Amino acid sequence: MTDLFPLLMILLMLNIVVGLMRVLRGPTAADRMLAAEMFATSAIAIALLLAVLTQREALVDLALVFALLSALAVVTFVNRAWSGRVRSSDGEDRP
Amino acid sequence: MGAPGLAFDGILGAALLWTAWQAIHAAGLFRAVVSFMVFGLLMALAWVRLEAPDIALAEAAIGAGITGALLLSALGRLDWEAGRATDECLRGRDRAFWVPTGLLLLAGLGGAAWLLPAPGLGEPVAAELGRSGVENPVTAVLLNFRAWDTLLEIAILLLGVVALWSLGPTPWPSSPELVSPALPMLGRVLFPAFVLVSAYLLWRGSHAPGGAFPAGAVMGAGGVLMLMAGARPWLSGDVHGPWRWALALGMVAMLGVAFAVMTGGHGFFEYPVELAGRLILLLELAAGLSIALLLFALYLGGEPPADWETRRPA
Amino acid sequence: MNITLATALVAGLPLTAAAVAFAHPRVGRMAALGTGLLLLPVLAVLVLEALRTGPWRHNLGGWTAPLGIGWQVDALALTLLALTTLVALAAAVYRVAEGRLTRDSRYRRYFWPLWLFLWGGLNALFLSADLFNLYVILEMVSLAAVALIAAAGGPALAAAWRYFLATLLGSTLYLLGVALLYGQYGALDVSLLSGRAEEELVTLAAAVMITLGLLLKGAIFPLHFWLPPAHGRAHAAVSAVLSAVVVTAAFYLLLRLWFGPFAGMLPGLPAQLLGLLGAAAVLWGGVLALLQRHLKMVIAYSTVSQLGFALLVFPLAAADALPDQAHAGMLMLLLAHGLAKGSLFLAAGCLAWQWGSDHLRRIGPPMAGGSLPAWIAIALAAASLVGLPPSGGFVAKWWLLESALAARAWPWAAVIVLGTFITAGYLWRILRDPLRATSVDSAVVPAQGPPLPIPLAMPWAALLLALAAIASGLFATALRSAFAAGGLAG
Amino acid sequence: MSLTGVIGGILTVGGVLFLLLGTLGLLRFPDVYTRLHAQPKADNIGLGMICLGLGVYSGSLSLTLKLLLVWLLMLVATAVGAGLIARAALRRGIRPWGL
């Protein structure tokens, strides 16, 4: 089993590298963001595999933090970067 | 892990290089920012491989979490979709001179770093760990051996908030742009999880990787998520409000402890050995709370209104 | 007073005041002035102690060097601490008085916390003997300085941005050098490294990185591009502290390192290179100062030029003929330049308020409407900057020149003399146009009405600094022996 | 090799395969909506299987509970995230493939 886990980790790492193609190609910002989401899942899986492999509980905490914060990027994305708001001209946030 | 480990590191390194390159040279700012966020995520894995779980936790919360939110929000204020912003990166001109110079220097540096013997301070830290009051060596360095650094670091966070607030009112809208029933649900579900995980990380800090910094960062990121999920921010820019004291809490607590121990005839920051553990716990609590608030305040990017209610919705 | 407490207060007091000034903006003014007034006696205690016992060291948290962070107190640190306190206090007085003329509430709310953070950072910097601690402090000083520059708004934002990028790159290069040193010797403490450092490749690479970073932060030719707009566009009180102390802080670190851990490598090429940069800065900065049309820009370029003089200490001290003379001259130069520069910027701020612009052709004559104190300050500060006896500037340049002549380093001596002439040139230019204008409605000054009245404390703050610059020359011998008694740690 | 080890290993390998399948969908499907259809779902199943597999493999209850928490959090985040992206894309006027 201890031979299997490193191989799985390599597979997951390759998974991320292949997924980078979607970030590169797009075509829309949503596609890129979706790909970035996928990386969080793979990173969590890698961290968990390593945690069991090396008997380090801290890495489970790391996975926990990743999982908690993975929503942050998407929510910021739809609310801020890709909101399609008309900015500045209405001066909405000037005092 | 031998050969598979090496292969993993190789792929990870290549991915890091690729995303770093993309963050700087990709056509389109959005692609660059997403690449940088992926870079931060992968960096966390690299820290794990380098046996630095404390840094990995902080990187996951700060590098991949808060920084990503900051970058995406700033992007929202730029015209990154307008074409004008793309492909503007390579514009060498007179700066071209600097690139070869830098490369030359760095090449020499790379060669030099090869020869480093790296004596390190692992032994002295291990020798004094018993007197530090905690079991986790990184926490011992942060809050005892080099506590002055940590005080200054929290001061820098506060300074960052002051600097940003001095620039003007917060440039982001206060309410979510996208109306979706899922958002408030997300907030309600995740908020207890944020509190729980932060408290857990804070508690673990004294004997295992974790502590005030990851805990505060997770909580701060949680605040940002809440803000975007439509929760009304409670942190106001009110001049007389208690929030300003709350923001300054970590720094004031550390300064207070540093000076207070001097009354017992000790030096600046010299904890009495029998009290060290409890003092460090106290400082971790204050620092963790303060870091969470400060990171949230940093995210606001400017002075929040004195009263969010009266602010016109976006 | 307990010496440990006094040392801790030097760094801790401004930081505490900064937190309080942020949390409770109304007390900001009082916090800044109070900090300055409290620091004066505290510093006096430290100076007396240094005169009595020589330089000393305080280990923070009781942890000794490789593990913990150390503070070191010696003549160099105390001189710069005194300079910081004097300039920051005078500028704070100026700023408090100026506050009556402005209505910008946000600026008022955040100015004092930023100011106190900058002050605390500078004090911590001059005390610290730990390279990584210094990195954190450098970031703190940069951040506060950037925010204070940006507070002027308008074109100052762009200047603040350039400064920020330059200074962040500088910090990163510095940290890179520190990482290399740590990898090689396993220590971060300056005096510990002084004992361990050898002349080999890694140390050289680290020295190059650290020096590059600090040259960038210290705006030393040819990395000075960011300084004139940043210092020229910031508010006068901010410019005063930036030009007098913040730039000097980077130079201070160069001194600490090149006369500490890197001392073995200094003689030869590094010293000559640093000297050449200094010479180029003296001449290039001076010539550009001659070409400026705005008073504050002249003064800003003058900073580039004057710091060049201080860099000459490296070849002169390495020449080994009169190294103590060179050291003393450099210390004196930092002190006199800081005081004079602070005074010049504050006085320029007064004139800009009174005449609505700091364009040299728009500033009215000295006798018109209450601008006389500011003009006297400018004249006195200029006298010290040029090096007219008996000012501090004169003593500084004289000592440097003596050391150059003793070492038969004719080129460096020539640079000192030539630089002095150029300084005289651009400072005369400041005085020429207004002096020609005998009355407000003369041909030189376009009709713009009489100067605005300003609170008297503003020009007086400038005047006091100028007087201090002159006085430092009068007490030169006493200072000289104090420098010797205080010694250089490490 | 113990039974739990074998079961855990099989679950973990299956989970990784699901993640790979999700990426395949991300790369091969024609537009953002179809990709949203393929990838988050596959990822959630995959991560769930990995968490379960690792829990079984380790045989520790506290660890299994923590792993389940990770999975639950990710489930919420991915589901809501996918919905938000789809909603934002629709609002931006991106047409679904084939329409």
Added chain:
Amino acid sequence: MTLYLLLAVALLIIGLHGLFVCAQLMRKILALNVLTTAVFLLLVVLAQAAEVLDPVPHAMVLTGIVVTVSTTAVALGLMVRLLERRGGPVSGRDRDSRNS
């Protein structure tokens, strides 16, 4: 270990190059972040190269990460103000979203 050392040097070069060559303010911020990360990487590699795992660089890097997030936030805030002063962003709403 050698691998991560090489990676740190490569990232240093990428960051430095980007900082000097890019005109866009946002990319300069990203480049600076890459550059600092590279230095942190060097420090942690040194920590691992030591005979006993050295926690001091870990603490230094933790401090550095927090300092960096503060400077990055201020840089972004400054950038937003600067760009809005220069002419204000145009709306992205009516643009073809595919050109991103």
